[in-house]
Structure formats: structure tokens, C-alpha cells
Amino acid sequence: MFTTNPGRVLIVDDEINTLKACSTILKMHGLNNIVTESDSRQVMATMNAGTIDVVILDLYMPHISGMQLLAHLQEQHPQVPVIIVTAAYEVERAVECIKSGAFDYLVKPVDQDRLLITLVKAFERRALTDQVASLRDHLMEDRIDNPEIFEDIVSCSRKMRAIFQYLEVVAKSPQPVLITGESGTGKELVSRAIHRLSGCKGELVCVNLAGLDDTMFSDTLFGHKKGAFTGAEQLRDGLIVKAAHGVILLDEIGDLGESSQIRLLRLIQEREFYPVGSDSSRKSEARIVCASNKNLKELVASGKFRNDLYYRLNVHHVDLPPLRKRKEDLPQLLEHFVRQAATSLAISPPSYPKELLDLLAAYHFPGNVRELQGIVFDAVARSKAGKLSQEPFRLVMSAGRTPAAPEEPPRATPDNDSRLQMLEQIWGHFPTLDEAEAYLTDVAMSVARGNQGTAATMLGLKRQTFNIRLKNRNLPD
Numbered sequence: 001m002f003t004t005n006p007g008r009v010l011i012v013d014d015e016i017n018t019l020k021a022c023s024t025i026l027k028m029h030g031l032n033n034i035v036t037e038s039d040s041r042q043v044m045a046t047m048n049a050g051t052i053d054v055v056i057l058d059l060y061m062p063h064i065s066g067m068q069l070l071a072h073l074q075e076q077h078p079q080v081p082v083i084i085v086t087a088a089y090e091v092e093r094a095v096e097c098i099k100s101g102a103f104d105y106l107v108k109p110v111d112q113d114r115l116l117i118t119l120v121k122a123f124e125r126r127a128l129t130d131q132v133a134s135l136r137d138h139l140m141e142d143r144i145d146n147p148e149i150f151e152d153i154v155s156c157s158r159k160m161r162a163i164f165q166y167l168e169v170v171a172k173s174p175q176p177v178l179i180t181g182e183s184g185t186g187k188e189l190v191s192r193a194i195h196r197l198s199g200c201k202g203e204l205v206c207v208n209l210a211g212l213d214d215t216m217f218s219d220t221l222f223g224h225k226k227g228a229f230t231g232a233e234q235l236r237d238g239l240i241v242k243a244a245h246g247v248i249l250l251d252e253i254g255d256l257g258e259s260s261q262i263r264l265l266r267l268i269q270e271r272e273f274y275p276v277g278s279d280s281s282r283k284s285e286a287r288i289v290c291a292s293n294k295n296l297k298e299l300v301a302s303g304k305f306r307n308d309l310y311y312r313l314n315v316h317h318v319d320l321p322p323l324r325k326r327k328e329d330l331p332q333l334l335e336h337f338v339r340q341a342a343t344s345l346a347i348s349p350p351s352y353p354k355e356l357l358d359l360l361a362a363y364h365f366p367g368n369v370r371e372l373q374g375i376v377f378d379a380v381a382r383s384k385a386g387k388l389s390q391e392p393f394r395l396v397m398s399a400g401r402t403p404a405a406p407e408e409p410p411r412a413t414p415d416n417d418s419r420l421q422m423l424e425q426i427w428g429h430f431p432t433l434d435e436a437e438a439y440l441t442d443v444a445m446s447v448a449r450g451n452q453g454t455a456a457t458m459l460g461l462k463r464q465t466f467n468i469r470l471k472n473r474n475l476p477d
Helices: 016-028 040-049 066-076 088-099 112-141 158-170 187-198 214-222 258-270 296-301 307-313 327-345 355-361 368-382 391-400 414-427 433-447 452-458 463-472
Strands: 009-012 034-037 054-058 082-086 104-107 177-180 204-208 247-251 287-292 316-319
Touching: 009 016, 009 040, 016 034, 016 112, 034 040, 040 066, 054 066, 054 112, 066 082, 066 088, 082 088, 082 112, 088 104, 104 112, 158 187, 158 316, 177 187, 187 204, 187 247, 187 287, 214 258, 258 307, 296 307, 327 355, 327 368, 355 391, 355 452, 368 391, 391 452, 433 452, 433 463, 452 463
Parallel strands: 009 034, 009 054, 054 082, 082 104, 177 287, 177 316, 204 247, 247 287
Antiparallel strands: none
């Protein structure tokens, strides 16, 4: 059941045979880091001597009872889950222990499956508790322990810094990580950072699930047995085997079919899979990271994505902000991409006017960082005499401003009502179309710092048209 050792278990019971039996069961299922204690007086010393992740505690023992020990553990080691073991007629006492902070209770004789399931949940609880504590420390101290890991993600944004701090905390967790965000926000770069932070010895394997039907998904991920279907002339290991001891990125998870979702759910829950055509399961030790540019909550609500799979994937969630919500990164990104493009073209990095940043700041970047990279690379390739022209940027931005025809007129909302009221206060009356146009012209010139070409692009106008309107503007004092 435990493919990797999740932590250290302390078993406390005054009956030697019970200690041996419980230890044997856990070792048979992959838990080898086990400490036993038959003297309740030595428990706190054992806890203080080394890291204990879960305690299995008998309720009635000589010297110090389990109830008393529970109180001491809650006071000195509140982060450690305590599983109470009790006789059938002591259930009410066990419930009292739960109210006092125990994680769960088991009834003697302990059912093996119930013991293992309870331990899995206890280890998950301990891991999450440690992650919360570590994240709190990171945020309070505003520190990043491994800045070199995030060098490929160019950013000075506070939002991105908080994400880096979160990733440092959860990267070593065995639980899946879900990365969401619009196309071009850097989901694959984040998955690479997770791989490097995780300490996994295996490689990072990326799989794009878009366009894979259920059969192709199973064959690609899990492989097949020789003779499983026509053309399967030899055994093939899937990519989940290739990612053993490493990380597998399942990109575009929102496109996964229903049958494939069931197979993925089993892989996450049981850490095992069946190659196509095989009756024998295989264990998986790959860390799972999923990415999607779709809203999975909406897919769950519409019945296109399994609710149970969503919650299994959403244990650790990273939502990457679009570029338009972190425009403070534009100067750094522009400089980075100019140098990157120049290096790829074997030329010196061209200079660019400061007005270019004002132009970029006025654009909404539907393609996010990837779009900016493409625009900069094209502009650098077109640059002459070591100077970067703004024209390639203006062309792309003007094309990107062509609006789709609205299906119905926009309805009044408190937000646009307040904006109209603001304009009404400026003129002392509801503004006419000419007055509103003149006002927008003036604002655009202010934002563009007097650069007419930049202001024209911001308003979606040609330079000549803007010049005419600029001459005809007539703002009230």
C-alpha cells in the first residue's frame, strides 16, 4: 500500500504481542520506520528524541493512561496525529478522546484494512499541517529559499512571489498539484520548478492530453501488453513508467474523457495502473502534476468532469495570474525577451524607446507572456541599426483590439453607472459623445506621456485619424 515511506510511526501498548503484530502488519505494507514503546512513561522522551509523524496509542495502560498521554501530546506535539486503540465497550471513551484532539480511533481487535486506511489519512493530515506551518513562515518572513529554481519565470510581481513561496512548501508533498491559468501564463515552467524542488530523482515527463481519446490515453500513459490489440507486436511501457521516481505533467486535463478520468482517479488513489490488455496491476511512483486552461469547477458543474477526481487533483492548487494582472513585470520581461531574441539571432540586443513600455502597458495581452515573447522576437528580427521599432507592436495590438459583435447591448451595472456619474460630475451634465471622445483622447495622451502614436494605439485608431481628432478636441475647464 505504501510505495514510499511517508513517515515514522510510534506504537504505544503495554502488550508486547500487540506491538509485534501491529509492527508486522505495517512492515508487510511498506512501512519500515516504526518505533514501539510498551512503557507509557517513556513516550514523551521518545517523542522528544526524534521526529514522530503518527502515534498509535492504546487507551488503557499502567502508570500513565492513554487519555493522559493524549493531553501531553496535544500540548507539546499538536501537529502529530494520534490514533486511539480501544476495546469495543470503550467507544464512548474513544469519542471523548476525539473531542480532546485525537485523530481517529480503532476498536480491538484492529481490522487490518481499517488500520492502513486510517494511517494513510493520518499521514496526509500531518503533511498538510507541516505545509501550512511552513507556508505561514515563508509568507511572514517573505522569503524564497531557492530563488535559482525560479530563474526561468521572469517576474518581480508580488502575486508570483507568493506562488513561488507556496511551491517551495508543497513541492515535496506526494499529493497531486493542479496548475490553472490562461494559455501562455507559464504552466509548464511552473511544473519544471515543482520537479526541481521536489527532490525526485526521475525525469519530468510532459503529456498533452488534448485530442487523446480514451484508448490513446490508456496506451500513452499506461502502455500495453504484447498482443493486446492488432499491431501490438511487442510490450510497450507507458509514460507513467518513464516518469518513475520523477514527475509527470498531464497538460490540458480538462479535455480528458470520462473513462480516462476513472483510470486517472484509480492511479491517484491506489498508486497503481493496468497496462492495456494486462490483468496484472503495476505500481506507480511518479509524482502527478496536472495543468488546465479551462475552469474545472464549471466543467464539474456541467457534468463534464468528475467531482471526485477534481477534489483529488485540487489538494494543492496554483492559479497563475494573466499578464494583464501583473503588468509590473513588463519592463523585466521586455528586457529578458529582447536579450533572448538577440542571442538566438546572434546580434547585439537592440535599444528601445521608453515609450514602448507605455504602449505595452495599454495592451491586454490575450496570449499572455507567450504572446509578448512572440511579439518581441519578431520585433527584434525586424530591428535595424540596433534600434527596436514600435511599429510591429502597434500592428499586433491594433489587430488584437478588434471587438466581436455583441449579441445584446450591455446592461447598466453599478460599475458603469458610477463611471457615467463621474463623467457627469466633470461636465456638470451627462456628457455628449463628442465630450466623452475628447475626454478619452486627453486621458490617452496623459497615459502615453504625450506620445501620439502610443495614444492612438491605445484607442484603437490609426495615427492620422487620431491626429485629426486631437486637433478637434474641446474639453471644458
